[in-house]
Amino acid sequence: MSRYIARRLVAVIPVLIVVITVIFLMIHLIPGDPAAVMLGPNATADEVAKLRRAMGLDQPIYLQLLTFFARTLRGDLGNSYFLDRPVAQAVVERIEPTLLLTVYSLVVAVMIGVPAGIAAAARPNGLLDRAFMGSALLGVCVPNFWIALILIYFVAVQWHWLPAMGYAPLSSGVGKNLRYMILPALTLGFNQSALIARITRACMLDILQMDFIRTARAKGLPERAVIQWHAFRNALIPVVTVIGVTFAILIGGAIVTEVVFNIPGLGRLLISGILRRDYPVVQGAVLFITATYVAINLLVDLTYALIDPRVKHG
């Protein structure tokens, strides 16, 4: 197992190098100038050029890339142009909102998706199946920013039940934190529950056709026990895979949701960084998100062995 993990970790290195290079080139090659944004609309061209020189942005792009690699290898992601702090600190400060939003959304997605998928599979083509799969189609099709705007308009603006935007850190209390996170988690989770529901249904239908299920029913097990203990347990591997992938997708989805709900997480950090061309922040945030994505995939692979004893890593 440890050799497997080591091998996977080594394989991550080229992935990170490619990602860093691509994002560095993309953000530097698109037009835009952090110096001009920083100095404001009435700054003269000479002032902007002078600041660019001071920031090292007049250097050839390959030299800037090499400098960036050398710094990153030393564990230094540089300093934000705008936030008055090192990028690493800015990223660490944003982990909590993004992580909590992702976890809460995953809980919403799983709590809606898995039971819906199981219920749909238990009576294929029945009323429940059609209703759940219709909703799932809606969940896949409707963009989450639209769901967000509808929720904000009714729940926050019209009914004043929950805040329209913002974030309360966990240190201010779980209840307060949850108040701010319910709408974003519902927005993001509903969207992803559709995928989980469809995969769960498909896997359950496959398993329910198998001989051991027929045997279980033949020996007189109640249908509930057949589905819960025999079918669902065996359908878990693809479901866990899709939940793992969903977790990674949610980190990406959190970008839009954080912007709409004004949550100061990694997504908003990244978007603000792109808009104001805060190059070090964009590079640092993308590097962190990539590393997280890779780590989640590794964890998902390792989880297979726990769920299914037949799976061995070596």
Place this chain on the structure above:
Amino acid sequence: MRTPFGRTSWRNVAYTAAAVAIAAGLLAPAEVAAQKPGGTLRIAILGEPPALDPHWTTATLTEIIANHYLEGLYTRDKNYQPIPMLADGHTVSADAKVYAIRLRHGVIFHNDKEMTSEDVVASLNRWLKVSTYGKALAPKVEAIRATDKYAIEIRLKEPSAVLIPNLAFENNFAAIYPKEVAEAAGDKPNTQFIGTGPFKIVERQPDRFIKMVRHDKYAARSEPASGWGGKKVAYVDTLMWIPTPDPVQRINAIESGEADFTFDATADAYGRLKDNPKVRTEITKPYYWLVMVFNQKKGLFADGTPSGQKMRQAVLAAIDQEPVTKAAVGRPEFYRLDGSISFKEEGKWWVDVPASTYNQKDKAKARRLLQEAGYTGQPIRYMTSQEYDWMYKFALVAKQQLEEVGMKVDLQVVDWATLVKQRNDPDKYDAFTTGIGAFADPTQSVVFSCAWPGWHCNPEADKLIDQMRRETVFEKRYALWKEAHKLFYEWVPVIRHGDIFGLSVMTTSVKGTAGMMRPFFWNVWLDK
């Protein structure tokens, strides 16, 4: 209660105190009972400011926030005219080259140190070295020195009428820091947020909030409040500046009670908001005039060739300002047509330009000028940005109008960061959109600047503006300003479209707002 003057009651004392306050003109009678200290005012702002050092950037957001914790020697009153703030007053030598400025006594910085002339000299020297407006003024300044603990002297190389207006302007402003803070910052953005303002910064969490609390040792002026000046009272205990980049969410935040005040709201929401009994709206004037800035260095509109000027004149002839300006904001309450480079609200500097000059809408003339310029359908690269919705909208209508007279317009829609970079490169565009706000003195207007993107390098205009800077008699300066307007419409460095107005939105508990060009929150209280 027994007093040296006989027996009196607490009620009499209260009446007397209120009467004194009213007599002193400090409070309007209706407000005596209304003003309430305390509470937290939450302001949804459009993003994180690039810095909190107004010497260092011309960004409007920096200007608005920094004005709460910093002050300059001068500021501007409700008619946008300079008035003393940290200065007590000044005298000018007969040759108008030496300004002796007296400082107020007992002004305390947020670090409990008293402001003296050495702080002022260090701050002004940094401002001259770092800020856009300071750098423009610096070549005219011979020396700044302290003449006393509470007095400084500014010696100029030539007479100047623009020194005090420059020191009073709230953008990129000549804020006074403690000497050690100004010196430590050098030409980098200052990160020690210490000033003399009515609020002090206590916490900054980028993209989450900037928290300010009342400066208890604030030394207020005694004159009635006027514009950015006069008596400032921090009624609210705390100001929370909350970056909220999404314009729809900023309004949602007010309606749902998550924030108390926002500005730069889109006019689209006005119809709905003005009927909401829980929300108050304020239309702020002046805001911006819409502008199409020509690249006068290279390309179709470049100076140095007769065709460049004719091309610019053709654009001016082709434009019908009403639909262009209306498209930007949609509602009649939010725009007006005007041809003056100074806003109407700036009073004495406003120039009455005939509509036939700034709103020609003469397609035949435009076609004739294009023909004379030898235009053969080359694409005009016109840059705009959707990040400022109004810019994109007016550019669309302008494009359509120019195409009607035979111009081929390549509208390039980019994000704001790209636009502000590319507008510094004369190879990248022929024209770009922006908005132009008010300046402390007409001579500061970027449309006459050879250093600002677009590069209006007209020796005749330079001479006029330079004369205006040196001339100290207002009547003569105004005559020169009118001349500058004539030149502006002949030379056409930019197309001046109409004025648009700003929209501030707040909960009904927010009281005492001044409705100036930029919001501020001293003298504002919460009636909750």
